[in-house]
Amino acid sequence: MNLKDHQKWLIDFYQQRHWYQYSPFIRLNFLTEETGELSRAIRAIEIGRDHPGEKQAGTSALRANLTEELADVLDQVLIISAKFGIDPETLLAQSEHKLQARFKDELKHRS
Template sequence: MNLTEHEKWLINFYKQRNWYQYSPFIRLNYLSEETGELSRAIRAIEIGRDHPGDKQLSSIKKRDNLQEELADILDQLLIFCSKYNIDPNCLLSASENKLKKRFPE
């Protein structure tokens, strides 16, 4: 599955559950929540967590959690793209063009 196919699938999935209707302003809160979860996943990998309520995870489980949180953030970004009618594939070239302009070789 590529980015465009996943975006279409995701939008359909969200619409079936009445999640798509939320405004971008509300959706931004979901992105913030997912960013916090990504932060926790990276912390677990990089410096660990010394919390009595957390069970110790293997390196594989930590990496799986990191991948899951990155995917959750990607999904939120794809919903933003849909809400604002932006082709997510254009983000790749927009990023590259901005960096090339800012840091010419």
């Protein structure tokens, strides 16, 4: 599945659950929440969580949680981009264009 197909599937899924009607402003709050969960997943891998109420997770569980949280962040970005009519492929192209323009002199020296 590619980004466009996933975005279409996601929109359909969100519409069926009556989640799609939320504005981009509200979606930003959901993205912030998911980013916090991603932060917690990375912290657990990088420095651990010394919390007496939590059982220590194994490496595979930590990695599975990281993958899940990255996907949740991506889904929120795809929904927000759809709300503004921005194709996900445009996001990829914009990322490359911005970095290539910003670091063009550096990139020339590596070639």
